[in-house]
Amino acid sequence: xxxxxxxxxxxxxxxxxxxxxxxxxxxxxxxxxxxxxxxxxxxxxxxxxxxxxxxxxxxxxxxxxxxxxxxxxxxxxxxxxxxxxxxxxxxxxxxxxxxxxxxxxxxxxxxxxxxxxxxxxxxxxxxxxxxxxxxxxxxxxxxxxxxxxxxxxxxxxxxxxxxxxxxxxxxxxxxxxxxxxxxxxxxxxxxxxxxxxxxxxxxxxxxxxxxxxxxxxxxxxxxxxxxxxxxxxxxxxxxxxxxxxxxxxxxxxxxxxxxxxxxxxxxxxxxxxxxxxxxxxxxxxxxxxxxxxxxxxxxxxxxxxxxxxxxxxxxxxxxxxxxxxxxxxxxxxxxxxxxxxxxxxxxxxxxxxxxxxxxxxxxxxxxxxxxxxxxxxxxxxxxxxxxxxxxxxxxxxxxxxxxxxxxxxxxxxxxxxxxxxxxxxxxxxxxxxxxxxxxxxxxxxxxxxxxxxxxxxxxxxxxxxxxxxxxxxxxxxxxxxxxxxxxxxxxxxxxxxxxxxxxxxxxxxxxxxxxxxxxxxxxxxxxxxxxxxxxxxxxxxxxxx
Numbered sequence: 001x002x003x004x005x006x007x008x009x010x011x012x013x014x015x016x017x018x019x020x021x022x023x024x025x026x027x028x029x030x031x032x033x034x035x036x037x038x039x040x041x042x043x044x045x046x047x048x049x050x051x052x053x054x055x056x057x058x059x060x061x062x063x064x065x066x067x068x069x070x071x072x073x074x075x076x077x078x079x080x081x082x083x084x085x086x087x088x089x090x091x092x093x094x095x096x097x098x099x100x101x102x103x104x105x106x107x108x109x110x111x112x113x114x115x116x117x118x119x120x121x122x123x124x125x126x127x128x129x130x131x132x133x134x135x136x137x138x139x140x141x142x143x144x145x146x147x148x149x150x151x152x153x154x155x156x157x158x159x160x161x162x163x164x165x166x167x168x169x170x171x172x173x174x175x176x177x178x179x180x181x182x183x184x185x186x187x188x189x190x191x192x193x194x195x196x197x198x199x200x201x202x203x204x205x206x207x208x209x210x211x212x213x214x215x216x217x218x219x220x221x222x223x224x225x226x227x228x229x230x231x232x233x234x235x236x237x238x239x240x241x242x243x244x245x246x247x248x249x250x251x252x253x254x255x256x257x258x259x260x261x262x263x264x265x266x267x268x269x270x271x272x273x274x275x276x277x278x279x280x281x282x283x284x285x286x287x288x289x290x291x292x293x294x295x296x297x298x299x300x301x302x303x304x305x306x307x308x309x310x311x312x313x314x315x316x317x318x319x320x321x322x323x324x325x326x327x328x329x330x331x332x333x334x335x336x337x338x339x340x341x342x343x344x345x346x347x348x349x350x351x352x353x354x355x356x357x358x359x360x361x362x363x364x365x366x367x368x369x370x371x372x373x374x375x376x377x378x379x380x381x382x383x384x385x386x387x388x389x390x391x392x393x394x395x396x397x398x399x400x401x402x403x404x405x406x407x408x409x410x411x412x413x414x415x416x417x418x419x420x421x422x423x424x425x426x427x428x429x430x431x432x433x434x435x436x437x438x439x440x441x442x443x444x445x446x447x448x449x450x451x452x453x454x455x456x457x458x459x460x461x462x463x464x465x466x467x468x469x470x471x472x473x474x475x476x477x478x479x480x481x482x483x484x485x486x487x488x489x490x491x492x493x494x495x496x497x498x499x500x501x502x503x504x505x506x507x508x509x510x511x512x513x514x515x516x517x518x519x520x521x522x523x524x525x526x527x528x529x530x531x532x533x534x535x536x537x538x539x540x541x542x543x544x545x
Contacts, residue, residue: 034250050123064218140169356491384413392419
């Protein structure tokens with residue numbers, strides 16, 4: 001999953017999780033001076049960067065850690081953060097990383113090259129079970145630190161012990177320098193290094209992991225203060241932070257909500273300072289703009305929504321079935337009637353606004369054509385019914401009901417919504433391959449490259465390939481793109497890989513999304529990033545003006 005970050009977003013997919021609506025803190029003066037409140041969902045795992053791939057935990061990890069690169073809150077472009085330089089070899093297989101000196105973790109220990117190398121080796125080592133393991137697959141020696149379970153996750157056998165515990169492609173040169181050797185050329189490799197999986201870890205993590213999970217120690221602009229499960233996570237500004245994105249606010253209380261509607265209402269009433277998305281009910285007739293006035297924010301986001309098919313189920317293995325369902329869906333009508341125009345009908349697997357995006361990449365397969373849909377379905381033995389699953393706490397019922405209406409009316413098949421109570425339960429269904437029909441899949445870019453929307457979701461065995469899609473031609477084309485000598489050449493090859501997905505249609509692209517957010521009167525200079533997060537470096541409290 002974060003893997004890319006699943007929009008509960010996230011994965012936002014609107015991943016709104018768990019308990020107590022309006023629980024804990026809230027804005028309007030409930031927090032201490034200089035501290036703001038932001039909605040979140042209950043993190044899936046402890047706050048370890050290498051094991052956080054959903055947005056609820058991801059936004060907290062992003063506050064606690066700063067890696068080699070960061071992404072512009074304005075347009076998402078990659079910029080140097082802790083890295084002073086990342087110098088590629090002529091063929092883009094070796095990168096020399098130099099760190100800015102004198103950075104420290106929150107416990108006062110220095111952040112060195114060794115802290116990056118140890119963290120990356122730990123995340124990649126198969127027996128550690130980190131959810132971002134595959135992010136390190138480009139590094140030489142990755143295959144030696146992982147091993148394949150001979151009978152899969154469901155079989156009784158265990159994966160054999162890997163041949164090594166460390167990747168041969170990582171070498172510490174001195175305290176502030178290390179080298180990364182890749183198994184294949186990858187021109188876009190530096191762009192990926194702003195993703196939190198590539199963060200450094202302090203020595204204390206390796207000495208006592210349980211203690212670290214209770215009290216995470218990062219090197220970012222905020223330090224951990226406390227966490228009450230299903231209620232809140234509190235972080236405070238790290239005064240010794242050396243980064244250029246040092247915040248003006250004194251801290252953030254991330255408040256856990258089980259309903260997006262509750263968070264939204266708390267912002268309106270001044271009991272919460274920021275909500276990253278608006279519930280569908282507030283989009284009707286632009287109600288959210290009336291509710292929030294000039295505190296309503298909208299911005300194009302690197303985020304999309306699709307319907308994935310469980311390709312491990314014989315029922316959905318015929319691509320004609322998948323294409324017929326795609327052709328039966330009137331994306332434009334749903335975007336207007338359910339989302340009041342705040343969603344854009346997807347025309348490909350890469351969202352609009354990302355470098356390498358191509359308008360109309362999906363072609364006729366993503367266009368509304370009920371006659372063609374009916375004809376294609378008649379060429380199959382598919383009888384239905386179609387059951388679409390999603391977490392029920394993220395505001396997805398309305399549009400799924402509309403999709404089912406299209407399927408009933410245009411294909412003559414029974415269709416229904418299967419609501420899964422929480423996002424975490426929904427994630428468990430992915431891992432257990434428990435889906436019996438299409439399921440919602442939302443994805444927020446990990447970094448500004450088509451690679452995050454293709455390789456991390458569709459390559460054979462990829463960490464977020466919950467559908468079990470596998471096509472050697474697609475894998476090969478992505479590998480060619482990764483090996484391109486320039487980012488421009490890579491993007492052209494990614495588009496060729498995208499065309500293979502269009503032919504196979506392992507999932508149906510539905511909507512590209514903008515971020516609709518809202519904030520309280522306590523905040524000013526509020527900026528929403530292309531990754532649909534509040535930019536904590538620029539936001540200020542009105543009394544700070």
